[in-house]
Amino acid sequence: MQNIAWIDGTYRDLSKAKVSIEDRGYLLGDGVYEVIRVYNSRPFYLDAHLQRFLRSAEAIRLDLPYPVDRITETVSELIEKSGYSEGYIYMQLTRGSAKRDHLFPDDAVPTMVMYVRELKPVPEIDAVEPQEGITLPDERWLNCHIKTTNLLPNLLARQKASEAGAVEAILYRQDGTVTEGTRSNVFAVIDGKVRTHPATNLILAGITRGIVIDIIQELSIPFLEKPFNLQELETAEEVWVTSTTMEVNPIKAIDSRLLKSPVPGPICKQLMEAFHNKIAANCLEDVK
Ligand SMILES: Cc1ncc(COP(=O)(O)O)c(C=O)c1O
CATH class of the missing domain: 3.30.470.10 (Aminotransferase class 4, branched-chain amino acid transferase, N-terminal domain)
Incomplete structure (x- = not known):
């Protein structure tokens, strides 16, 4: 190999x-x-x-x-x-x-x-460790929808997050709008509805984000593709990040403040399970 x-x-x-x-x-x-x-x-x-x-x-x-x-x-x-x-x-x-x-x-x-x-095989759902996030200003340009190799603001924020013991920095613009992570998209359950930033120039429209939105719709989970701000994030019932290499990863604390447990919460867990089913349907079963 x-x-x-x-x-x-x-x-x-x-x-x-x-x-x-x-x-x-x-x-x-x-x-x-x-x-x-x-x-x-x-x-x-x-x-x-x-x-x-x-x-x-x-x-x-x-x-x-x-x-x-x-x-x-x-x-x-x-x-x-x-x-x-x-x-x-x-x-x-x-x-x-x-x-x-x-x-x-x-x-x-x-x-x-x-x-x-x-890479290591995708872990069983019960083996996925909920991680911590920290919030940091989004200092990137206004074309974040382009997946460019220019990643310095992402790297600096991720490094800060790592030094603070967090897996990801959750980025926000000057008006407090949460955009995404340094290498992931961010979802939160606020007032019983799943929310994530719409696919504008302020975020990279993750492929994993798209798969998760499809699952949310297939399962008829209440969903709004609408930005949320830092205050709303503070009140979130559940938060998770999505990316190609992290799949659906639950967040248990933001800026050292623990979320209202248990983590993963019920919606996140449902999505993690459904995401595993997508992997199985696309890559494990004898298809195509
Ligand atoms: C800034 C940013 N947002 C979101 C993502 C998630 O995208 P995907 O799900 O396609 O991996 C990434 C992945 O690298 C990223 O760099």
């Missing part, structure tokens, strides 16, 4: 895979990316990730250098070559290598890389 990379058509061991130091992804953060979870050697919601990859690339005025079918085939080959059953695919597209300049180069060829790494 091996971490395998693919750089513009060539497979390599990840430790030996290299791109130019003049690559604009490295010098300028001029690129976009995706992370796709692999369960049971199958990519989970690959099409949705590729659609978002296309939208991100388009938003920074890049064309995908390979057709979506070729990328899909490459993802399968990477998983097969790695031998991993549980893992993730990282995929990145940059504007390529050129003499450093803010202006887009005329001659650069975009660089596309993908690699696969192993």
Whole structure:
């Protein structure tokens, strides 16, 4: 079993895979990316990730250098070559290598890389440990819907959260509106209704967020895609975060204040179970 990379058509061991130091992804953060979870050697919601990859690339005025079918085939080959059953695919597209300049180069060829790494299998629901969150100002730009490699504000906030013993920083804008986490979307149950920030330019519309919203609708759980603020978050009956690598993760305390237990609460638990069923239906059962 091996971490395998693919750089513009060539497979390599990840430790030996290299791109130019003049690559604009490295010098300028001029690129976009995706992370796709692999369960049971199958990519989970690959099409949705590729659609978002296309939208991100388009938003920074890049064309995908390979057709979506070729990328899909490459993802399968990477998983097969790695031998991993549980893992993730990282995929990145940059504007390529050129003499450093803010202006887009005329001659650069975009660089596309993908690699696969192993992850632990998804834990049983009872083994998922509720985590702590802290609230921090959202200091990012106004195009958070683009999944760009420019992640410094996210990294700084996540680092602060980690140093405070929290798994995630829950970000809020100047007016107190809660947007999302540094690497996740945030849901809260307020007055009996599930709430999450709408998919505007202020958040990344997570693929996991979308799956969870589908489940909420399938189960007819009261839901509002409407922002909530810090005061409302304080009164929340339940809070959880969602992401490709964290799935549905319950939050037990915010800024060291414990939520009205038990955590996970009843709605979160229902969603965690239904999310496991989605994994089973898409990646475990003999389908497709
Ligand atoms: C800022 C941000 N929001 C939300 C998410 C969750 O997105 P997804 O569910 O597609 O992993 C991520 C994932 O990396 C993220 O970076």
